[in-house]
Amino acid sequence: MNLSISALILSGGLSSRMGEEKRLIHYHGKTQEQYLFDLLKNYCSDVYVSINQNQTTDLPYIQDLDLPIKSPMVGIISAFQQNPNTAWLVVACDMPFVDEKAVAYLLQNRNQEKYATAFENPDEHFPEPLLTIYEPKIYEKLQEAVNQGKKSPMKVLQSLDIQLIKEYNLQWITNINTVEERTNINLF
Numbered sequence: 534m535n536l537s538i539s540a541l542i543l544s545g546g547l548s549s550r551m552g553e554e555k556r557l558i559h560y561h562g563k564t565q566e567q568y569l570f571d572l573l574k575n576y577c578s579d580v581y582v583s584i585n586q587n588q589t590t591d592l593p594y595i596q597d598l599d600l601p602i603k604s605p606m607v608g609i610i611s612a613f614q615q616n617p618n619t620a621w622l623v624v625a626c627d628m629p630f631v632d633e634k635a636v637a638y639l640l641q642n643r644n645q646e647k648y649a650t651a652f653e654n655p656d657e658h659f660p661e662p663l664l665t666i667y668e669p670k671i672y673e674k675l676q677e678a679v680n681q682g683k684k685s686p687m688k689v690l691q692s693l694d695i696q697l698i699k700e701y702n703l704q705w706i707t708n709i710n711t712v713e714e715r716t717n718i719n720l721f
């Protein structure tokens with residue numbers, strides 16, 4: 534149990550490609566938001582679902598601030614606004630392969646001196662921003678980016694000194710956005 538870290542399950546997107554809310558899909562016998570909540574509470578001091586202003590959930594949640602952009606960045610900034618003194622382990626709800634091994638591995642590789650700890654995409658060599666530990670000092674960098682109208686958390690990560698994990702199970706960062714992708718995945 535790492536008490537100095539909170540978890541955020543990003544779920545506030547529009548799911549327009551899937552046509553239904555991705556956080557409510559069952560890959561593991563329960564909704565994806567419940568699955569990730571149950572998983573992450575074993576590792577983090579508290580866990581929240583990140584939802585937009587039109588969503589509700591029975592789980593603990595952080596609702597998006599009223600910002601002029603639509604992006605996962607809004608969810609992350611809203612979490613830091615609620616608690617700027619914790620690190621945030623951020624996971625997108627549409628990553629069904631995230632499991633105990635993925636979370637434990639991310640935490641083992643965490644470098645608290647850096648702005649963040651993220652998996653490196655093997656092809657493009659960019660940091661995957663949606664299965665990442667964001668350390669408290671990155672909050673002001675995210676705010677600066679949003680104030681400049683930028684909405685890509687990946688680009689913010691790219692511009693900073695972060696811990697990049699290069700060897701890992703690539704499935705962990707696979708996200709499922711469409712019905713076709715969903716029917717083609719083999720979880721077990």
Ligand SMILES: Nc1nc2c(ncn2[C@@H]2O[C@H](COP(=O)(O)OP(=O)(O)OP(=O)(O)O)[C@@H](O)[C@H]2O)c(=O)[nH]1
Binds near residue numbers: 543624627663
């Ligand atoms: N809290 C919050 N989460 C978001 C927001 N936009 C996207 N996300 C989450 O970020 C992750 C990646 O989102 P995308 O797949 O890029 O977008 P999406 O809206 O979920 O799906 P599409 O509408 O099909 O693009 C998902 O877990 C989303 O729920 C937002 O504005 N607020």
